[in-house]
Amino acid sequence: MKKHITPHRGEVCRPDREQQNGHRGAVFWFTGLSGSGKSTIAHKVEKALFDEGRKAYVFDGDNVRHGLCGDLSFSREARAENIRRIAEVSKLFVENGIICMCAFITPLKSDRDRVRDIVGEGDFHEVYISCPVEVCEERDVKGYYKLAREGKIKNYTGISAPYEEPKNADIVIHSDRTSIDDSVQQVLDYVRECTANGK
Template sequence: MTKSTNIVWHESEVTKEDRRNLNGHKSAILWFTGLSGSGKSAISVKLETALHKKGIHTYRLDGDNVRHGLNKNLGFSSEDRTENIRRIGEVSKLMVDAGLFTLTAFISPYHKDRDQVRELVETDEFIEIYVKASLEACEKRDPKGLYKKARLGEIKNFTGIDAPYEAPREPEITLDTTKLSIEESVEVILTYLKDKKYI
């Protein structure tokens, strides 16, 4: 990949704080991570709906959806996974600057990749949400039939089967979806956002 040269950052007159003031709330990345089938996308969809009903400006980035466009040239090797998350991190940073709560639902299996996104934004602008469910539970759910294909060898480099998943060390929020419903999970996140004065 060739790097851009002869480029200079051009500042806007409208700042992130200006956009936040206009919206009437803070902005941050809500980074959902977990195994396929853990409930990341389902929870992020319902959370976005709940925030929207409260008049909070949001945008949701989902792993599969992004691979239809921005990241359609990437596969699932460890290098491609890293680049996938790097690009999403940069897009999420722009969304935070725009004054939005950005909900990102990505397996994002590696510590270093998630940490790299955290470092792109200010300390309180990255909220890591570990959507926790055992491999057995996720494989039993298998909403997209991917585990079955992975077990048959039809999908290579599948997280949890023949590719690793590194669970977050100190996430801001942990949701055990073997115990919590989608609605209960949403309430946990909303309570966190209220308690920390994000909303």
């Protein structure tokens, strides 16, 4: 608790919001290499939840870099701060009873553990979108792997920087051998189960 700062509690609490929404709030943290399908799957899950009348929102790595984290570089410290900010914002969304999906590479276990600590054990769900770097590089949707191979992007995860594979993710999707539709359905079923009122 910071000195001389006292949190203010309003008249509407999280259970009130969740009851009105018809579901619990939670954070689903999509981790995996660039090109693994994190954002694609997260956004399709968001659309399915929206069509069902649920309140859901996706935080995407590139989008956040244009606004909230636009002042940050790509140094190790700045990347950690980028993740910390998203964790704090997603926690606020959860308090509002919203299903929050965060699609960030988050290559280091220490950063993912920090997010879990900020959000809270019961509200944090790690979604590992597993895909071999060779397959991600073949897709190279954004052209980043090519630039990394040419040395134009330094410390690129999977090429010149490590990715620490999650050992105990809550759900693992092998996007190199599972169709997009099946991947989305698996995640969607898991999200529904975790956010059902009464759980």
